[in-house]
Amino acid sequence: MSTPTTKRLTTSAMIASFADPDQRTITAPFGHALNAVAEQRPEIVGLSADLAKYTDMHVFRDANPDRFFQMGMAEQAMLGAAAGMAEVGLVPFASTYSVFATRRAYDFLCLDIAEPGLNVNVVGALPGLTTGYGPSHQATEDLAILRGCPNLTIVDPCDAIDIEQAVPQLAAHAGPTYLRLLRGKVPAVLDEYGYTFELGKATELRGGRDVLFVSTGLMTMRALQAAARLEADRIDAAVLHVPTIKPLDTETILAQLRTDRLVVTCENHTVVGGLSEAVAAAAGYAGISTRIRTAALPDEFLAAGALPTLHDRYGLSTDALVEQVRTSL
Template structure:
């Protein structure tokens, strides 16, 4: 009998990918990273609220069925059960859509998990504009909702590299975390920039003398693409990737912001309460008096439709970023 290579599980195609055509991707990086971590740490458990296939938790469930818990369409129960597991020494990763974690189960996360500072890792799928399903599923304000919660660490990963490296660090971190999950076929970008994810730290991916981009999440990929396009216009752009929104690495970011260059923030989140306001607050607190140009989603309920169309309409596409920067430079 010959040995066969185990089948690598993929994810549902029901939810569109924001990856560009022909771009390198990794399938279900969160699910595979969590399953791999569980091989060496028997405290790891996975839970979901009827969304295993849609948050890549199905990969973990296949690998560790005895440590997987399907809680049904009950997000409050999901987080309450995860809190109880953490109380007895387990390290739960609880997945649902970001809209349900932020809007529907906030109080359970706040009082059952954050107040006692338990090691529960909430994994939120469809953050920002990563689905065309409309306001019921577009978590455009999740960071704004969660930033005010004490003890909660917030991570907005760019790509598969960030996700794969973040999972073990989130498990090891004290207290609760919230990961804005990129699921399905996730672009692989940061391995080209001598980059490693470090929880709580920002990283300068490239230097530039004219403009500084400060970005998080999938917008770091767009920032890098826009920097390449702007070089054709003889505009030299630095890119600072800030995957941890809270606690925020103000030291690294402000060391780049404190210059004569135009500062632009880029985020897959409403302009209210996210990265732009985080950076602006740090700038004002330091007394730098800098102008900051935000590239973010509007303070509005967004349309439903195809992701490329929506990214163009709401300013997240590379071309619209380039145009806005050129306009700001005058």
Template sequence: MTATTTRPAGASGTGKPKLRTSAMIASFADPGQKTTPAPFGHALVAAARENEKIVGLTADLGKYTDMHIFAQEFPERFVQVGMAEQLLFGAAAGMAETGLIPFASTYSVFAARRAYDFICLDIAEPELNVNIVGGLPGLTTGYGPSHQATEDMAIFRGMPNLTIVDPCDSVDIAAAVPQLADHPGPTYLRLLRGQVPTVLDEYDYTFELGKAKVLRDGTDVVFVSSGLMTMRALLAAEALAADNVSVAVVHSPTIKPFDAETVLRELDTDRLAVTLENHSVTGGLFEATAAAVVRAGLGRQITPIALPDAFLDAGALPTLHDRYGLSTDRVRDRVLELLG
């Protein structure tokens, strides 16, 4: 099935003209940083070669979620539903009922805000193997509140049976895709697309669904991070070393179910504890971590580095990341401030 209309980059289905800014396809990679092109698309193709039940769907956003790579390789296993997110997930649910393994891509804002009820009752309640792939999570576009999914994890964390993955880089994505396909229930992947940084290959790290991993040790500060903020946590830890501050980094790519055992083991110390996430301070990694601390009776303070509980500005990503405290320099400055 092929749509007869297309959604311009940045448009929201309202008939607005195509925008000419590069904010939609901007990269959060630092200049000169090693990147990998379209890791999700290539990982999905690789998984589909091994498993003929994998199919791909999108809501007129194949090119902007790297799903077009799968479509080119397996056109007979690809469905374009057009600008209809509720139909996208309803169709994916029907496919899963027949034994197929759908990966359905759109922007995170459209999945979380427009199609929540369809995902909840058609996919999550019957625990179907549908993999929701959400592009532009958090502050990865400069297009403003219509496209910045700053509250997507808060929305989805309350949905029973749904696994939520917030990958750091191309390494996480490449390893996550086949594991998501093998997972029996529904999943939500916060997609990093285009030229995605490759960071975790420099560490003794392997992605495991549902597990957090300690990437580096430190004696003064412990970072608990997810998504692209693990990259920033590692960079900030290196920068803080020049200030004689030793920082440990714990990467938690699975937000739900949350690996409280690993995280609490690292937090049960007298080190400064900080969470870092590309998401609102409300309802994401910080609150998952804080809840685990309270349940365990650790009785210690956790400081969040996160986006504010607000609608954010539009603009260039480097400017916005600095404005809202996600840049490496801002993370370093905040830690030095906390240490006094």
């Protein structure tokens, strides 16, 4: 008697794509942008902790094999080596997953790179909730860890346009940087708003009299989608994109907060220690009293699963943003 076979279920939990099904995307924008700037700057080198394919560093590796260094699964050694390269005039871009760059190699980033102010660019893939592999790979607290590190510039890009424009500015920046990398097929949305990335600056993408979304990273894309949806309810929503988390453009943010609009901060990061707390602190120190709601990940270890399901569960989806505004007004 034969035993019936059971079809084995598969999961796409590791696929780090948050693009909508019909959304315009650009493949590996970081790798191609790094190649472009490297053509003009021979001092640029690339390093990877055995994750070149999964951080789009393979694009640079294949085009510049003599300027690429495979460091293996040794993130501390990779950042130490990058520091040494910077000391002799090279400009390293060191890539790995965000969890390993921040949790595992923080001391090397802090003392070998940030303390002497070296031009080392740390590129962290899978920031926040951009993978369904669970807490071992979800860097939900990387901003909280790194915002306290002196001399470090932190960039959280929205899309491929942000990444393409940020890379040459990070290379030209004198001190160390940390880029929250969106890799693979990355949505391209900001060019529809006449946007230009400027390191250290926040940009208003659309105005609105009722609601102000203060957003960073992929959540700017969701804020723009939510603002468009809210028009059907005759709710006029503005979107202020904050791609540089540190140093924070407090001047622009505070100017936007000095209204009676509902403020919703949006970030692909835990509620602890990221953009939301930075905005609230800036408002408090400036004596600005305003209504602030937060769309961010909870202060807990997250579940594993498919990204669309997890974004709905933890409040990062466009539907969740729209509902939060509707119930808060």
